[in-house]
Amino acid sequence: MTEENGQWHQVIDVNELDDGEMIGVEIGERRIAIYKVDGEFYATDNICTHAFAILSDGWLDGDVVECPLHGGCFNVCTGKALGDPVEVDLQTYELRVVDGILEVLCPKETAQEAGKTKCA
Amino acid sequence: MQAFVIIGGGLAGHKAALELRRLSDDAQITLLGEEPGLPYDRPPLTKDFLLGEIDEAGLTLSNAENYEQKKIDFRAGVRATRVDRGARIVATADGATLSYDKLLLATGSRVRKMPLEGERENLHYIRTLDDAKRIRSALGQGARVTVVGGGFIGLEVAAAARSLGCDVTVVEARDRLLSRGMPRLVSDYIEGVHRENGVDVMLASVPGSIVAEGPRQLRLNLPDGSLVSDVVIVGIGIVPNTELASEAGLEVENGIVVDAQCRTSDPDIFAAGEVTRHPSGPSGQLRRIESWRHAGNQAAIAAASMLGEDVAFDDPPYLWSDQYDLNIQSLGDPLAGTRQLLHRAAKSDGWTLVSVNDAMQPMGAVAINNGRDISMLRRVILKGGRLPESFVDECEAVRLSSEDAVG
Ligand SMILES: Cc1cc2nc3c(=O)[nH]c(=O)nc-3n(C[C@H](O)[C@H](O)[C@H](O)COP(=O)(O)OP(=O)(O)OC[C@H]3O[C@@H](n4cnc5c(N)ncnc54)[C@H](O)[C@@H]3O)c2cc1C
Ligand code: FES
Numbered sequence: 247m248t249e250e251n252g253q254w255h256q257v258i259d260v261n262e263l264d265d266g267e268m269i270g271v272e273i274g275e276r277r278i279a280i281y282k283v284d285g286e287f288y289a290t291d292n293i294c295t296h297a298f299a300i301l302s303d304g305w306l307d308g309d310v311v312e313c314p315l316h317g318g319c320f321n322v323c324t325g326k327a328l329g330d331p332v333e334v335d336l337q338t339y340e341l342r343v344v345d346g347i348l349e350v351l352c353p354k355e356t357a358q359e360a361g362k363t364k365c366a
Numbered sequence: 367m368q369a370f371v372i373i374g375g376g377l378a379g380h381k382a383a384l385e386l387r388r389l390s391d392d393a394q395i396t397l398l399g400e401e402p403g404l405p406y407d408r409p410p411l412t413k414d415f416l417l418g419e420i421d422e423a424g425l426t427l428s429n430a431e432n433y434e435q436k437k438i439d440f441r442a443g444v445r446a447t448r449v450d451r452g453a454r455i456v457a458t459a460d461g462a463t464l465s466y467d468k469l470l471l472a473t474g475s476r477v478r479k480m481p482l483e484g485e486r487e488n489l490h491y492i493r494t495l496d497d498a499k500r501i502r503s504a505l506g507q508g509a510r511v512t513v514v515g516g517g518f519i520g521l522e523v524a525a526a527a528r529s530l531g532c533d534v535t536v537v538e539a540r541d542r543l544l545s546r547g548m549p550r551l552v553s554d555y556i557e558g559v560h561r562e563n564g565v566d567v568m569l570a571s572v573p574g575s576i577v578a579e580g581p582r583q584l585r586l587n588l589p590d591g592s593l594v595s596d597v598v599i600v601g602i603g604i605v606p607n608t609e610l611a612s613e614a615g616l617e618v619e620n621g622i623v624v625d626a627q628c629r630t631s632d633p634d635i636f637a638a639g640e641v642t643r644h645p646s647g648p649s650g651q652l653r654r655i656e657s658w659r660h661a662g663n664q665a666a667i668a669a670a671s672m673l674g675e676d677v678a679f680d681d682p683p684y685l686w687s688d689q690y691d692l693n694i695q696s697l698g699d700p701l702a703g704t705r706q707l708l709h710r711a712a713k714s715d716g717w718t719l720v721s722v723n724d725a726m727q728p729m730g731a732v733a734i735n736n737g738r739d740i741s742m743l744r745r746v747i748l749k750g751g752r753l754p755e756s757f758v759d760e761c762e763a764v765r766l767s768s769e770d771a772v773g
Pocket of ligand 2: 295313
């Protein structure tokens with residue numbers, strides 16, 4: 247995704263998330279998880295690729311998020327599925343900080359459907 | 367080049383084959399599976415597959431379609447009939463003999479059957495894809511379904527059958543559901559959820575004989591009365607497939623006995639998955655564990671061990687079950703310990719029942735829609751640590767039922 251086919255959305259104040267924490271946000275229909283690992287922010291889809299579970303209800307250990315339903319793990323920086331029972335990687339999203347607000351880059355089609363951003 | 371033969375094309379056999387290949391480019395790997403087709407995933411059989419939410423193709427275990435490319439000689443529909451330890455060969459039902467340097471037994475389990483004569487078309491067990499297909503076509507809207515056995519499998523079937531609009535009764539011999547391994551509080555809660563969903567739960571009802579009632583129905587005789595239904599599904603436990611091992615003279619005791627390296631009493635024969643009885647927990651007590659995660663993880667350790675790596679399997683017991691919109695996870699031994707603590711989720715109606723010893727070390731836990739606690743507790747249990755104080759402060763003490771204390 248580039249800035250041409252995507253759109254930046256404000257999600258949270260950078261101070262809202264401490265290191266080692268994660269939060270789920272919704273942009274239109276899209277659910278995104280934002281993580282803070284060693285001072286850096288990362289974003290992935292918030293729905294597990296195995297069955298339906300919200301990853302931000304799971305457990306963040308370093309750069310690995312563990313799904314609350316069956317314990318599948320993903321690397322939050324790369325979205326990579328780390329095995330059993332998850333096989334499919336998570337989509338990751340680009341982030342930037344503008345005036346202390348964290349913004350996430352989402353594809354445009356969602357941006358059009360999108361109402362407002364809200365925190366889950 | 368070493369020859370590896372794996373008997374059993376379930377999750378454990380499949381995982382071991384992949385792991386052998388990952389660790390060794392030149393290992394010669396043969397995987398024998400008695401069932402037709404590629405190895406598939408069992409947990410969805412009582413869940414999404416019964417509900418029609420995934421199809422057969424969606425059940426195939428990942429990477430099974432890549433056997434050829436990975437040079438894994440997979441033979442479907444081939445049953446191993448004998449292991450000759452002296453000659454180091456495996457004989458198969460199709461008349462072949464395979465030589466091995468290292469052998470893995472991953473033969474899993476089969477269902478325990480009701481003492482009953484003859485087969486009946488509308489009496490079902492659920493273990494294999496074929497079983498699940500037959501049950502799926504029998505669970506029409508309005509069908510009267512009796513589930514015998516209030517364990518995880520029976521309850522998952524009951525939940526799926528209710529969701530499909532069947533009229534469901536669960537018959538359990540003990541005085542509570544999930545009596546094996548679950549604390550009373552959990553049993554009572556799950557019973558409540560099934561009743562709310564319209565399941566008729568009959569406890570302390572030891573099933574008697576099953577007889578045909580007319581051409582299409584079955585009558586299940588019970589101590590005080592009987593139940594007529596269109597379909598009976600029995601889930602009263604499983605039996606490990608240990609015959610090959612015992613006939614070969616390996617140590618077998620309610621499962622093939624292995625050490626933490628997955629070695630049997632013969633150093634060239636290993637076993638993994640549900641068929642094993644292996645050291646578990648800090649005491650090293652031998653346990654046979656029926657769990658998806660266990661079968662896969664233990665198989666990966668077995669593969670490394672067969673290649674001579676210094677590894678050990680030490681996962682605490684763990685399983686999950688999905689029923690209606692409940693996710694139940696059990697970790698460690700929820701019946702061990704001296705006290706139980708109840709931890710409620712901050713933002714949802716999920717909760718976790720943690721059993722602790724006098725030193726506040728968690729021994730086991732059951733979480734209902736609260737997997738986050740399990741992730742944390744697994745790490746604490748693996749380290750042999752204590753519950754974080756902040757967590758304890760958030761807990762309520764619960765009265766330990768005398769039954770749980772005995773377990
Ligand atoms: C319906 C169902 C739902 C489940 N749900 C859950 C769940 O929600 N959560 C959970 O944690 N666990 C669940 N489980 C348990 C989990 O699926 C099992 O623990 C796991 O499948 C065990 O894998 P395994 O490879 O050890 O054994 P199996 O899956 O039993 O595989 C063994 C294979 O070996 C074959 N075999 C046996 N003998 C021979 C021979 N002589 N020659 C050749 N092949 C042979 C068998 O045919 C079988 O295919 C469920 C199980 C079932 C049946
Ligand atoms: S839904 Fe995430 S691991 Fe199953």
